[in-house]
Amino acid sequence: MHEPGGHHGEGKLAPLLLAALGVVFGDIGTSPLYAFKECMNxxxxxxxxxxxxxxxxxLLFWAMVLVVSVKYVIFVMRADNGGEGGVLALAALAxxxxxxxxxxxxxxxxxxxxxxxxxYGDGMITPAISVLSAVEGLEIxxxxxxxxxxxxxxxxxxxxxxxxKHGTAVIGRFFGPAMVLWFTTLGVIGIFNIIEHPSVLVAIAPWHAIAFLHEHGFASVLVLGSVFLVLTGAEALYADMGHFGARPIRIGWFVLVMPGLLLxxxxxxxxxLEHPAAIRNPFFLSVPEWATLPLVLLSTVATVIASQAMISGAFSMTAQAIKLGYLPRMRIQHTNEREIGQIYVPLVNNSLLVSVIALVLMxxxxxxxxxxxxxxVVTTMCMTSFLxxxxxxxxxxxxKLYARGLVFVFLLLDLSFFVANAIKIPDGGWFPLVIGAAAFTVLATWERGRQILFERLRELSIPVDAFVEAIAAGPPPRVQGTAVFMTSIGDAVPAALLHNLKHNKVLHERVLLLTVRILDxxxxxxxxxxxxxxxQQGFARVEACYGFKEDPDVDEIMHAAAxxxxxxxxxMDTSYFVSRQTVVPTSMPGMxxxxxxxxxxxxxxxxxATDFFKIPINRVVELGSQIDI
Structure with missing residues (x-):
C-alpha cells in the first residue's frame, strides 16, 4: 500500500487544506443539526x-472513531486509483x-x-435534510x-x-473560511455546554456503549440507525480524495473537523442532562437566545455548502460513469477553464432539483x-468494503488471513448499521432504495446494451486488413484531404466508411480509423x-487512450497523430465521419x-459525439445505420 495524492504538491498544503474543509466535510459536518436529536427521539x-x-x-464517539477515522481516513484512503477515490474509481482498480x-x-x-x-439516492436526501434542519431553527x-x-x-x-450553471469557482473561495468558522463554532458551543456538566466526558469509555446495547435490546437497534447519521458523509472523504489529496483531508479531519463535531x-x-426540555432541538437550544438567529444563518450557509458538495459529487460521478461506459453521453459544461473537475450536467442538476423539492414536500x-x-449511504459503505x-x-x-480479518471488522460495522437502517425502510428508507434501484437499472442496462451492440457490430463488420487489400485490388477514385472515421472497434471497418464509399464512391487520399478508449x-x-x-493505401489506425477523469479532445489527438x-x-482539409446507430429491439438473445x-x-x-469529442461541427459528416439487438 502507498500514500495517495502526492501529485498535489507539498507547497500547496495550506490552500488544499482550506479548500478541502469547504468541500469534503460539508455533509458530515452538518450532522450535529439533527443526529443527536434523532438518537434521543x-x-x-x-x-x-x-x-x-x-x-x-x-456510541456516537466510537462510531466516528472506528468508521470514519480508522476505516476511511486511515485505511480506505490508501486504496486509491492513481490518486482518485470513490466507489467507481475503486471498482475500476479492482x-x-x-x-x-x-x-x-x-x-x-x-x-x-x-x-x-x-x-444518487444520498445526493437527493442530503440537500433536503440539511437545509430543512437549518431552517427549522427559525422555530426556536x-x-x-x-x-x-x-x-x-x-x-x-x-x-x-x-x-x-455558473460554476463554483467564485463562491468556492468562500466555502473554506465559512466551514472553518462553522467547525470552530461547533467546538466552542460544545465546550460552553460541557463546562456546565463536565462528567459527560466519561462517555468516551466504550463500556457505556456496550452497556446501552445490552440493556435496551431491540430499541438499541433503532437508536443505532440514528447513530449512523453522524457517519453520513464519510464516503465523501474518500470520493473527493482526488481533488485534494489524502494528506489535507487527514489533517483537516483530525485537527479541526473531528474535534469540533465530538465537542x-x-x-x-x-x-x-442539565436542561431536559432542550431535547426538542438540542443544537439550537445549546446557545443563548441572542445567538440563536446568527446560528440559524451560519447553519444555513453550512448546509448550502454541504448540499453543494453532494451536487458537485453527483456531477463528477456522472462524468466518470459516462467515460467508463455506464451511462450514455450527456451534455457536460465546464464552468472553469483551469479546473477540469468543475463541471455542470444540466440533466442531473434538474433531476436532483425536482427530487429534492419532492422530498421536502413529502x-x-x-x-x-x-x-x-x-x-x-451504508449500502455504499458495504460495497466499498467488498471492493x-x-x-x-x-x-x-x-x-488472505490479514485481508479477511481487516475487511471482516469493516463489514461487521457496516452490516450492523445496515440492519439498523433497514428497519427504517417502511418509514421512508424505501425512497433512496427505489432511486438506487432505478439508477442501477439504467447503469447496468446501458453497460450490457453497449456490449450487445458491439457484438452485433463486430458480427456485421469487415476486417480492416481484408478491406485494404480489396481497395488495392480495385482502387476507387481518391480525393485530396484527410478523412477521420470514428470507430469503437479498431480492427473493423466503420459503418460510416462503407456508407461513404457506397454513396460517394470515393476515398480521401489519407484515411484514419480513430478509436478513443477510456481506461480504468x-x-x-x-x-x-x-x-x-x-x-497500405494511405490508411492508418489511430488509438487514443484517456483516463476516466480526462476529456477526450479530437484536435489534440489529430495533432499528435499527424x-x-x-x-x-x-x-480545413480534414473531414470527420461519425456513425450514428439506430438500435432496434428484437427477440434476439441479449436482454x-x-x-x-x-x-x-x-x-x-x-x-x-461531436460535442463529447470536441469535433468542430462544420467538419463532421454523420451517417446513420440501423442495428438489431
Missing part, C-alpha cells in the same frame, strides 16, 4: 436518563487483471454500480415562523440549483427525513496517449425486451 422508547445519554454519546474473466468482471462492476447508484427564534419553514427551504434549494455532540448531551420535517437517510478486499488480495497481493485509470501520460499503426505519421494536420427498449431510448437521446 422519544419514538425509540429510550428514557432521558444519565446512563442512556452516556450510552448514546459513547477490475485490473480480470480480462478474460467475464463473470468476475461483472460481479466487481456490479459492486461499483450498486455503490454509485446509492450515491419565533414559533410563528413554523409555517415559513417549507417555503424558505424550497426557495433556498431552488436558488442553490439555479446557480450551478458539539458531547455538549448537546451535557445540555439535555416528508415536511428533518425528523421525518431522517428515516429515509442512511440506508443508501477493498478484492484490491487487497488481487491488486496488492496481501495475505484516472489519468494518462499525455505524450504516450496517442499510438498510430500505418497501413506528428507521428509525418503529415501536417490542417483542420429482456423492456431493457432493450430502455437502451434504445437512451441511445437515441445520447448527446452527439
Amino acid at each position: 422519544p419514538e425509540h422508547g429510550i428514557d432521558l436518563s444519565t446512563a442512556n445519554v452516556y450510552g448514546i454519546l459513547s 477490475l485490473r487483471g480480470t480480462e478474460g474473466q467475464p463473470r468476475t468482471r461483472w460481479a466487481l462492476a456490479a459492486l461499483g454500480l450498486v455503490g454509485a447508484s446509492m450515491f 427564534v419565533e414559533p410563528g415562523f413554523h409555517r415559513w419553514v417549507l417555503p424558505i427551504t424550497i426557495a433556498i434549494i431552488i436558488f442553490l440549483f439555479a446557480i450551478q 458539539n455532540y458531547f455538549g448537546q448531551g451535557a445540555l439535555v 416528508f415536511k420535517s428533518s425528523s421525518a427525513l431522517a428515516s429515509a437517510y442512511g440506508i443508501a 477493498v478486499y478484492v484490491v487487497l488480495r488481487r491488486v496488492w497481493g496481501v495475505r 485509470v484516472p489519468h494518462t501520460i499525455a505524450d504516450e496517449r496517442v499510438t498510430v499503426a500505418p497501413m 506528428r507521428k505519421l509525418g503529415f501536417e494536420y490542417d483542420l 429482456a425486451m423492456w431493457r432493450e427498449k430502455l437502451f434504445a431510448w437512451m441511445q437515441s437521446n445520447a448527446a452527439l
Whole structure:
C-alpha cells in the first residue's frame, strides 16, 4: 500500500487544506443539526436518563472513531486509483487483471454500480435534510415562523440549483473560511455546554456503549440507525480524495473537523442532562437566545455548502460513469477553464432539483427525513468494503488471513448499521432504495446494451486488413484531404466508411480509423496517449487512450497523430465521419425486451459525439445505420 495524492504538491498544503474543509466535510459536518436529536427521539422508547445519554454519546464517539477515522481516513484512503477515490474509481482498480474473466468482471462492476447508484439516492436526501434542519431553527427564534419553514427551504434549494450553471469557482473561495468558522463554532458551543456538566466526558469509555446495547435490546437497534447519521458523509472523504489529496483531508479531519463535531455532540448531551426540555432541538437550544438567529444563518450557509458538495459529487460521478461506459453521453459544461473537475450536467442538476423539492414536500420535517437517510449511504459503505478486499488480495497481493480479518471488522460495522437502517425502510428508507434501484437499472442496462451492440457490430463488420487489400485490388477514385472515421472497434471497418464509399464512391487520399478508449485509470501520460499503426493505401489506425477523469479532445489527438505519421494536420482539409446507430429491439438473445427498449431510448437521446469529442461541427459528416439487438 502507498500514500495517495502526492501529485498535489507539498507547497500547496495550506490552500488544499482550506479548500478541502469547504468541500469534503460539508455533509458530515452538518450532522450535529439533527443526529443527536434523532438518537434521543422519544419514538425509540429510550428514557432521558444519565446512563442512556452516556450510552448514546459513547456510541456516537466510537462510531466516528472506528468508521470514519480508522476505516476511511486511515485505511480506505490508501486504496486509491492513481490518486482518485470513490466507489467507481475503486471498482475500476479492482477490475485490473480480470480480462478474460467475464463473470468476475461483472460481479466487481456490479459492486461499483450498486455503490454509485446509492450515491444518487444520498445526493437527493442530503440537500433536503440539511437545509430543512437549518431552517427549522427559525422555530426556536419565533414559533410563528413554523409555517415559513417549507417555503424558505424550497426557495433556498431552488436558488442553490439555479446557480450551478455558473460554476463554483467564485463562491468556492468562500466555502473554506465559512466551514472553518462553522467547525470552530461547533467546538466552542460544545465546550460552553460541557463546562456546565463536565462528567459527560466519561462517555468516551466504550463500556457505556456496550452497556446501552445490552440493556435496551431491540430499541438499541433503532437508536443505532440514528447513530449512523453522524457517519453520513464519510464516503465523501474518500470520493473527493482526488481533488485534494489524502494528506489535507487527514489533517483537516483530525485537527479541526473531528474535534469540533465530538465537542458539539458531547455538549448537546451535557445540555439535555442539565436542561431536559432542550431535547426538542438540542443544537439550537445549546446557545443563548441572542445567538440563536446568527446560528440559524451560519447553519444555513453550512448546509448550502454541504448540499453543494453532494451536487458537485453527483456531477463528477456522472462524468466518470459516462467515460467508463455506464451511462450514455450527456451534455457536460465546464464552468472553469483551469479546473477540469468543475463541471455542470444540466440533466442531473434538474433531476436532483425536482427530487429534492419532492422530498421536502413529502416528508415536511428533518425528523421525518431522517428515516429515509442512511440506508443508501451504508449500502455504499458495504460495497466499498467488498471492493477493498478484492484490491487487497488481487491488486496488492496481501495475505488472505490479514485481508479477511481487516475487511471482516469493516463489514461487521457496516452490516450492523445496515440492519439498523433497514428497519427504517417502511418509514421512508424505501425512497433512496427505489432511486438506487432505478439508477442501477439504467447503469447496468446501458453497460450490457453497449456490449450487445458491439457484438452485433463486430458480427456485421469487415476486417480492416481484408478491406485494404480489396481497395488495392480495385482502387476507387481518391480525393485530396484527410478523412477521420470514428470507430469503437479498431480492427473493423466503420459503418460510416462503407456508407461513404457506397454513396460517394470515393476515398480521401489519407484515411484514419480513430478509436478513443477510456481506461480504468484516472489519468494518462499525455505524450504516450496517442499510438498510430500505418497501413497500405494511405490508411492508418489511430488509438487514443484517456483516463476516466480526462476529456477526450479530437484536435489534440489529430495533432499528435499527424506528428507521428509525418503529415501536417490542417483542420480545413480534414473531414470527420461519425456513425450514428439506430438500435432496434428484437427477440434476439441479449436482454429482456423492456431493457432493450430502455437502451434504445437512451441511445437515441445520447448527446452527439461531436460535442463529447470536441469535433468542430462544420467538419463532421454523420451517417446513420440501423442495428438489431
